[in-house]
Amino acid sequence: MRIAVDGMGGDNAPDEIVKGCVEVAKLIDDEIYVLGIEDEIRRELKKYKFDTNKIKIVNATEVIENDDAPVKAARTKKDSSMIKGLSLVKDKTCDFFVSGGNTGALMAGSLFILGRIKGIDRPAIGMTYPIIGGGMSFLVDSGANSECKSSNLLDFAVMGSIYMQKVLDIREPSVGLVNIGSEEKKGTQVLKETYQLLSKSSLNFIGNVEGRDIPYGTADVLVCDGFVGNTILKLSEGLALKVMEFLKDMFKSSPITKMSALMMSNKLKDMKKMFDYSEYGGAPILGVNGAVIKIHGSSDANAVKNAIIKGRQYAENNVVDLISDSIAKLEDLTAGE
Amino acid sequence: MRIAVDGMGGDNAPDEIVKGCVEVAKLIDDEIYVLGIEDEIRRELKKYKFDTNKIKIVNATEVIENDDAPVKAARTKKDSSMIKGLSLVKDKTCDFFVSGGNTGALMAGSLFILGRIKGIDRPAIGMTYPIIGGGMSFLVDSGANSECKSSNLLDFAVMGSIYMQKVLDIREPSVGLVNIGSEEKKGTQVLKETYQLLSKSSLNFIGNVEGRDIPYGTADVLVCDGFVGNTILKLSEGLALKVMEFLKDMFKSSPITKMSALMMSNKLKDMKKMFDYSEYGGAPILGVNGAVIKIHGSSDANAVKNAIIKGRQYAENNVVDLISDSIAKLEDLTAGE
Numbered sequence: 001m002r003i004a005v006d007g008m009g010g011d012n013a014p015d016e017i018v019k020g021c022v023e024v025a026k027l028i029d030d031e032i033y034v035l036g037i038e039d040e041i042r043r044e045l046k047k048y049k050f051d052t053n054k055i056k057i058v059n060a061t062e063v064i065e066n067d068d069a070p071v072k073a074a075r076t077k078k079d080s081s082m083i084k085g086l087s088l089v090k091d092k093t094c095d096f097f098v099s100g101g102n103t104g105a106l107m108a109g110s111l112f113i114l115g116r117i118k119g120i121d122r123p124a125i126g127m128t129y130p131i132i133g134g135g136m137s138f139l140v141d142s143g144a145n146s147e148c149k150s151s152n153l154l155d156f157a158v159m160g161s162i163y164m165q166k167v168l169d170i171r172e173p174s175v176g177l178v179n180i181g182s183e184e185k186k187g188t189q190v191l192k193e194t195y196q197l198l199s200k201s202s203l204n205f206i207g208n209v210e211g212r213d214i215p216y217g218t219a220d221v222l223v224c225d226g227f228v229g230n231t232i233l234k235l236s237e238g239l240a241l242k243v244m245e246f247l248k249d250m251f252k253s254s255p256i257t258k259m260s261a262l263m264m265s266n267k268l269k270d271m272k273k274m275f276d277y278s279e280y281g282g283a284p285i286l287g288v289n290g291a292v293i294k295i296h297g298s299s300d301a302n303a304v305k306n307a308i309i310k311g312r313q314y315a316e317n318n319v320v321d322l323i324s325d326s327i328a329k330l331e332d333l334t335a336g337e
Numbered sequence: 338m339r340i341a342v343d344g345m346g347g348d349n350a351p352d353e354i355v356k357g358c359v360e361v362a363k364l365i366d367d368e369i370y371v372l373g374i375e376d377e378i379r380r381e382l383k384k385y386k387f388d389t390n391k392i393k394i395v396n397a398t399e400v401i402e403n404d405d406a407p408v409k410a411a412r413t414k415k416d417s418s419m420i421k422g423l424s425l426v427k428d429k430t431c432d433f434f435v436s437g438g439n440t441g442a443l444m445a446g447s448l449f450i451l452g453r454i455k456g457i458d459r460p461a462i463g464m465t466y467p468i469i470g471g472g473m474s475f476l477v478d479s480g481a482n483s484e485c486k487s488s489n490l491l492d493f494a495v496m497g498s499i500y501m502q503k504v505l506d507i508r509e510p511s512v513g514l515v516n517i518g519s520e521e522k523k524g525t526q527v528l529k530e531t532y533q534l535l536s537k538s539s540l541n542f543i544g545n546v547e548g549r550d551i552p553y554g555t556a557d558v559l560v561c562d563g564f565v566g567n568t569i570l571k572l573s574e575g576l577a578l579k580v581m582e583f584l585k586d587m588f589k590s591s592p593i594t595k596m597s598a599l600m601m602s603n604k605l606k607d608m609k610k611m612f613d614y615s616e617y618g619g620a621p622i623l624g625v626n627g628a629v630i631k632i633h634g635s636s637d638a639n640a641v642k643n644a645i646i647k648g649r650q651y652a653e654n655n656v657v658d659l660i661s662d663s664i665a666k667l668e669d670l671t672a673g674e
Contacts, residue, residue, distance in 0.1 A: 132576075132583050143517060146525045180480060180567040188483045188564065211571030215579040227525065228568060230517040234548030235569060239576050242469050242552040243608075247584075249470075250604050251597075260588075260597035267587050271580075 001028075001315065003308060004094040007036030008063045008081040009101025010297045017100065018044035020304025025054040027305075028312065033094060035060045035081035060084045066297065070104025074112055082106060086113040089290040095315040096291035098282065098307045100299045106292065107144055107285060114290040117320070119327040122152045123287030124226070125294060126163055127233060130274040131217035138164050138173075139222040142283060143230035150193035153177070153223050154201065158326050159286040160221035161203055166317040167284075167310055176209030176219025178228055184208070194223070201330075244272055281310025286323065291315045338652065340645060341431040344373030345400045345418040346438025347634045354437065355381035357641025362391040364642075365649065370431060372397045372418035397421045403634065407441025411449055419443060423450040426627040432652040433628035435619065435644045437636045443629065444481055444622060451627040454657070456664040459489045460624030461563065462631060463500055464570060467611040468554035475501050475510070476559040479620060480567035487530035490514070490560050491538065495663050496623040497558035498540055503654040504621075504647055513546030513556025515565055521545070531560070538667075581609055618647025623660065628652045 005021055007014045014036055021032050022045070031054055034041050038059040045055065062080035064073045077083060082101050086109050088094040099106050107123070116123060124141035131137065140160040145152065157175050164173035177194055179187040184195045186208060198205040209219050214232060224232070247268070251261035261268070282293040282303070291314050295307045342358055344351045351373055358369050359382070368391055371378050375396040382392065399417040401410045414420060419438050423446050425431040436443050444460070453460060461478035468474065477493040478485070485493075494512045501510035514531055516524040521532045523545060535542040546556050551569065561569070584605070588598035598605070619630040619640070628651050632644045 132579050133586075146517065178568065180483065180564055180571075211568040211573075212575030212578075214572055215576040227517055228565065231515065231548040231565060231568065232572060234517075235551055235572055236548075236576060238549030239469075239552040239573060240580075241549075243577075243580050246469050246608065250601050253604075254597075254600060256593065257597040257600055260591075260594040263591060263594055264587050267590075271583065 001030040001312060002033065002094045003030055003311065004033045004035060004058075004085040004088045004097040005304070005308070006081045006085050006097070006099035006101055007034040007041045008060070009099040010295065010299050012298065012300055013100065014040050014044050016300045017304055019048070020301035020308070021055055022048040022050045023301055024305040024308045025050055028308070030054070030312070031056060032308070033058050033088060035085045037061065037063070058084060058088070064102050064105045066102050068102055068105060070102060071108045073102065073105045074108035083109050083113065086110060086290070086292065089292065090114055096293060096311045098293045098295060098304065098311055100295040100297055100304075103143070103294060106294055110285050110288040110290070110292050114288045114292070117287055117289055117324045117327060119331045120155055120287040122148065122155070123285055124156050124159065125283050126160055126286050127229070127283045128168075128281070129214070129222065129233065129236070132215060132271060132274055135217050136168070137214070137217055137220055137222050138168060139224070139229050139232065140286065141224065141226040141229050142233055143226045145226040147227070148190065148225040150190050150197055153190070153194040153225070154197045154330070155287065155327065157198060157201070157203055157205070157221060157223045158330060159323050160223065162319055162322050162326060163284060163286065163314075164220050166319050166322065167313045170220050172204045173220035174206045175203045175221045175223060176206055176213075178211075178214070178222055178224035178232070179208035180210065182208050182210065198223075240271075240274070244268075282307035284314060284319075289320065291320055338367040338649060339370065339431045340367055340648065341370045341372060341395075341422040341425045341434040342641070342645070343418045343422050343434070343436035343438050344371040344378045345397070346436040347632065347636050349635065349637055350437065351377050351381050353637045354641055356385070357638035357645070358392055359385040359387045360638055361642040361645045362387055365645070367391070367649070368393060369645070370395050370425060372422045374398065374400070395421060395425070401439050401442045403439050405439055405442060407439060408445045410439065410442045411445035420446050420450065423447060423627070423629065426629065427451055433630060433648045435630045435632060435641065435648055437632040437634055437641075440480070440631060443631055447622050447625040447627070447629050451625045451629070454624055454626055454661045454664060456668045457492055457624040459485065459492070460622055461493050461496065462620050463497055463623050464566070464620045465505075465618070466551070466559065466570065466573070469552060469608060469611055472554050473505070474551070474554055474557055474559050475505060476561070476566050476569065477623065478561065478563040478566050479570055480563045482563040484564070485527065485562040487527050487534055490527070490531040490562070491534045491667070492624065492664065494535055494538070494540055494542070494558060494560045495667060496660050497560065499656055499659050499663060500621060500623065500651075501557050503656050503659065504650045507557050509541045510557035511543045512540045512558045512560060513543055513550075515548075515551070515559055515561035515569070516545035517547065519545050519547065535560075577608075577611070581605075619644035621651060621656075626657065628657055
């Protein structure tokens with residue numbers, strides 16, 4: 001397998017990106033193409049011992065910055081690490097691409113260069129939602145589309161189910177529609193329509209899921225528009241952080257509580273780790289004709305490593321083709337009505 | 338002051354409702370009218386000693402149930418405790434009404450009987466959002482309107498600001514628009530328009546607030562549509578509960594951690610209490626011509642007591658009139674453009 005990695009994307013690029021590539025190269029037999037300004041990547045690589053057959057530099061003279069206007073940057077910065085990385089996937093030189101760069105530009109670039117899977121109107125970004133105490137749900141869309149039609153949400157459900165089966169190893173994942181009540185007539189017109197579409201589909205649809213059920217992992221795949229998805233992720237992250245700060249202060253109050261914090265420190269760290277998105281192997285851009293994985297802008301070497309490992313499974317299991325087949329069947333079904 | 342209380346609304350009616358009325362009557366000099374099936378209310382009241390000048394029964398032969406269709410129930414069950422309670426506010430017999438009954442029916446009944454404040458297109462339900470470690474934000478809308486126009490959201494901001502000033506005693510409350518990014522061009526078309534309206538208003542608008550900022554109390558008033566608001570409230574509640582369960586298990590792991598849990602038990606209880614909505618004096622239905630307070634269906638006597646205490650401040654400070662004045666000025670402003 002050949003893997004393309006955006007050496008310039010994210011707050012800790014290129015150092016942590018390169019470090020992550022070097023680390024993962026010890027574990028896998030694939031070739032990793034690190035894209036970026038050659039001198040900078042080479043300087044970082046010099047810090048490590050690595051197999052030169054496994055890590056290669058692809059020079060890219062431009063960098064898409066976080067404050068670049070996404071669509072414009074994707075259209076004009078053709079010699080950027082991001083656009084060149086996507087092109088390596090397009091021409092099948094690489095099996096997948098990992099980037100921690102500008103999310104909007106990565107989405108726009110994916111659309112321009114790879115194109116949509118036939119039948120997919122709106123690609124989406126899927127994100128792992130950690131369940132405290134163990135397990136995870138998978139949330140689609142996590143922020144790419146603020147406003148959605150019911151057909152978009154159905155596509156998200158299909159894509160999320162396939163990802164969960166093939167990459168997160170959950171058989172027949174249950175699908176829940178994020179809504180403000182459990183009854184099928186709840187929520188907006190779009191959600192009422194989506195409820196009907198999901199009910200008729202072959203997915204393992206379990207109905208509406210309310211906010212309070214989400215942290216309990218009630219559904220494997222959580223379907224919602226990107227506005228709601230983004231709010232769910234960020235609110236959960238913020239609340240978890242706030243609770244951890246509150247606990248920290250509480251544990252400081254006496255020698256015994258301090259000691260007990262030490263005794264529980266592994267579990268407390270576990271809890272913190274649950275909301276650390278670097279652990280989850282990145283967020284796939286679902287619905288484009290190629291495997292693209294977005295990692296958080298603040299990703300460290302560990303996040304890069306995990307994203308590459310999950311990405312291999314994503315590419316190896318032909319998730320893109322499986323989505324394409326499922327969406328085609330969906331179209332047949334709709335056409336047959 | 339005269340206060341109307343729905344004796345039949347909620348899972349713990351009439352017992353906890355009556356108990357709450359008896360308890361609060363010891364603290365205040367007002368008359369409390371408990372509405373409901375006379376025999377049932379009387380039977381509960383018999384359990385307590387109370388001042389018969391302060392607590393009176395108003396017979397209402399019908400009950401609006403939680404699974405009644407809201408609009409139909411509000412239209413047809415004219416002799417229900419809920420509809421009769423609203424009528425007591427309408428004809429100025431009572432200063433405000435507290436109910437733990439069917440939320441949709443209470444909203445519909447408020448619209449039918451009290452009517453909208455002039456200029457308000459969509460009344461909303463405001464809800465206190467607890468900040469861990471202390472303080473609170475106030476979230477409008479918490480679930481009445483799944484879909485909103487920018488003018489609705491502006492009204493929510495105005496109503497929320499007045500409520501915060503007059504009932505929650507926050508001077509010049511800051512107003513934040515719940516969005517998926519801090520930049521003014523973020524989010525849906527409706528939110529972009531709302532950003533402009535809020536910027537031009539005389540409110541203390543501080544811009545967009547993202548999910549991760551909400552638990553930090555970044556804004557006093559959080560403005561959003563009812564779908565997002567409801568999701569925020571329920572997700573926070575669910576996540577807090579899940580964290581508490583996780584902590585409980587963690588503390589059980591050894592004698593020292595058990596001891597430390599005992600030592601911190603007050604603070605842990607505080608944290609649990611923060612997400613216990615019974616502490617916050619209920620949720621006002623904002624934008625109707627009268628003071629109506631919704632309490633949670635699972636409210637106990639303590640919640641009833643707190644709602645009545647906050648309700649007095651709501652009525653005493655003429656919040657309904659102040660909203661009416663502010664909305665009229667807003668209309669003048671818009672008309673003047």
